[in-house]
Amino acid sequence: MTVPADLLERLRAGVGRFGSVSADPADLAVAAVDRSGARPVGLPAALVRAERVDDVRETLRIAHEHRVPVVPRGAGTGLAGGALAGAGSVVLDLSGLDRILAIDVDDQTATVQPGVITAELDRAAAAYGLRYTPDPASAAISTVGGNIATNAGGLRCLKYGVTREAVLGLEVVLADGTLIHTGRATLKGVAGLDLTSLFVGSEGTLGVVVGATVRLHPRPAVTLTAAATFPDVAAAAAACTAIGRARWQPSMLELLDHHTLAVIDRVQGTDYADRGGALVIAQADGTGAETEIAAIAELLGKEATWVEVGLDEAGSEALVAARRLALPSIEAVAHALIEDICVPRSRLPEAFAGVDRIARRHGVEVYSFAHAGDGNLHPIIGYAAEAPGQAPGEVPAEVVAAGDDIFALAIELGGTVTGEHGIGALKRDWLDRELGPQTRAVQRAIKHALDPHHILNPGKGL
Known part of the structure; x- marks a missing residue:
């Protein structure tokens, strides 16, 4: 495209x-990519670092007038290529809008700008005995605005829901620079269409979030954890199903396969893989945590090869450490294509088994772990940084093929190609297969109504 x-x-x-505005190639090269590892074609034309809402409005007004693509960006921690910015585009960096504007203790809400780091919001709420419950694995480095853009999940989403459940209202700048307010500060409200939910998860393709009112929850006085190993993934998944069937609702329920445990042991010096073929980690919080975790530990222990309960905060965090160390351990030994399919909980054993068959068929290493409570499986495909005949930054053909087969498996099992990372640029071709042409046509019509010149994050999500 021609840049004015x-x-x-x-x-x-x-x-x-x-x-500030930069056209320095070094700045543009950093701003053009995200954590997905994908590379766009060419460099952006400019990087705008916004410090005020008016900076965002003016950037979009100018871009809209000249039909210049704009790629909103937070911390760049996305895993689906949602912040990739190619030739001729303007990167709109929102990380400078990083203020927590208010915490309302009585109404248990917070008003924040999009550049606030997720974990920092949670720490600020903790001073008032409150908690911001969405907790993606990237919480220490990702921004609230990025979490809203992708409708991020996390370890606690089984009990508290994903980001959408935490967002009450938004301030959004539309493609032409118009500022609108959606939602409200109340916990209830059904006046008009639910535009707040429309923007959450839209990956910056419908508007740019510049403010949010989010819901906080009381910080639980007690949090306890149980961990157990099992002979194999099938037995571990059956134990997770038994917890749901017994109508217990843990705040966390994670499952890691043997391949993942082995790489954690290799990098961290632990011995999880020696204890069993799969690991389940469950957590309960609140006033009934002692009763709940005891019942869960009893259920897990029926088929487990090892069980342990953390009786205090330190012990609980030690048991959760394996899950938090999974991705860093994988990334310490290989490049990683990080996926996030989601299937009905009852079909999680089939998903694990199917991923294992796909790995063997394509001769690739796949490390699988899951938010077992909601069927969200993360099959991580590891590959060498440089292989014969492979260009720098190129993902090997067998890895791409395995990823495509994993997406097909998710749809075959009645699931989705993304549970929490988003579509971005990397999964866009799968939207038609999952949603169908009629639904896609409705989505495109909404996009055209809000962004008639299609300047907002083109090539992503829609």
């Missing part, structure tokens, strides 16, 4: 007093 000759001048005039 005066684009940089106009952007600098619009945001230069508080924000």
Whole structure:
């Protein structure tokens, strides 16, 4: 596409007093990519670092007038290529909008800007005995705005829900620079269409989130954890099903396969793989945590090869450590294609088995772990950084083929190609197969209504 000759001048005039505009190739190269490892074609035309809502509005107004693509960006921790920015685009960096504007103790809400780090919001709420419950694995580095854009999940989503359940209202800048407010600060409200839910998970394709009112929860006084190993994944998944069948609702229920345990042991010096073929970690919180975790531990112990219960916060965190160390351990030994299919909980054993068959068929290493309570499986395909005939940054053909087969498996089992990471640029071709042409046509119509020139994060999500 042709970039207007005066684009940089106009952007600098619009945001230069508080924000900044860069065309430095080094800045553009960093801003063009995210954690997915994918690479766009060419470099963006400009990087705008917004410091005020008006910086965002002016950037979009100029881009809309000149039909220039804009790629919103938070911390760049996305795993589906949602922040990739190619030639001719403007990267709109929102990380400078990083203020917690208010915490309302009585109404248990927080009002924040999109650049606030997720874990920092949780720490701020903790000072008032409250908690921000969405907890993606990237919470220490990801932003609230990015979590809203992808409808991020996390370890606690089984009990507390994903990001959408925490968002009460939004401030959104539309493609032409118009600022709108959606939702409300109340826990209830059905006036008009639910535009808040529409923007949550839209990956920056419908508007740019510049503020959010989110729900907080009382911080539980007690959090206890049970961990157990099993002969294989099938037995571990059956134990997880038994917990649900008994109508217990843990705040966390995770399952790791033997391949994942082995790489954790290799990198961290632990011995989980020697204890069994799969690991289940369950957590309960609140006033009834002691009763609940005891019952869960009893259920797990019926078929387990090893069981342990953390009786205090330190003991509980030690048992959860294996799950938190899974991805860092994999990334310590290989490049990783990180996937996040989701299937009905009852079909999780079939999903694990299917992924194992796909790994053997394509001759690739797949490390699988899951939010077992909601059927969200993360098959991580590991591969060498440089293989014969492989260009720098290129994903090997067998890895791509295995990923495609995993997506097909998810749909075959009645699931989805993404549970929490989003579609981004990497899974876009699978939307038609999962949703069908009629549903896709409705989505495109909504996109066209809100972004008629299709400048917002083109090539992503929709």
